[in-house]
Amino acid sequence: MKKVYYPELVGEMAKKGESQTSLAKLLEMSRPAISNRLAGKTEWTISEIDKLCEYFDKDYYTLFKKESK
Numbered sequence: 001m002k003k004v005y006y007p008e009l010v011g012e013m014a015k016k017g018e019s020q021t022s023l024a025k026l027l028e029m030s031r032p033a034i035s036n037r038l039a040g041k042t043e044w045t046i047s048e049i050d051k052l053c054e055y056f057d058k059d060y061y062t063l064f065k066k067e068s069k
Contacts, residue, residue, distance in 0.1 A: 005038060009063050012056040027051060 013023065020034045027034070027048050036042040044052075044064070053063055 005040065006064055008058070008065050009052065009056075010038065012058060012063065016056070023052075026055060 013019070018026075020038070021031050024031045024034045033042065037044050037048075049060060049064065053060055056063060
């Protein structure tokens with residue numbers, strides 16, 4: 001199985017000093033739920049995507065560009 005991650009989202013988290021825990025609080029979910037989404041194990045919902053795009057002031061295509069390894 002290939003590992004899927006979101007380098008732009010992770011980069012924006014780093015720029016703003018956000019951790020998985022702080023992102024979980026923003027989205028009102030658990031830290032493991034964020035971890036699963038960042039690892040591509042769970043899909044992001046439309047409302048989560050909308051909140052993150054607004055929070056990071058980025059469009060979907062920039063923030064959620066997937067890369068596989």
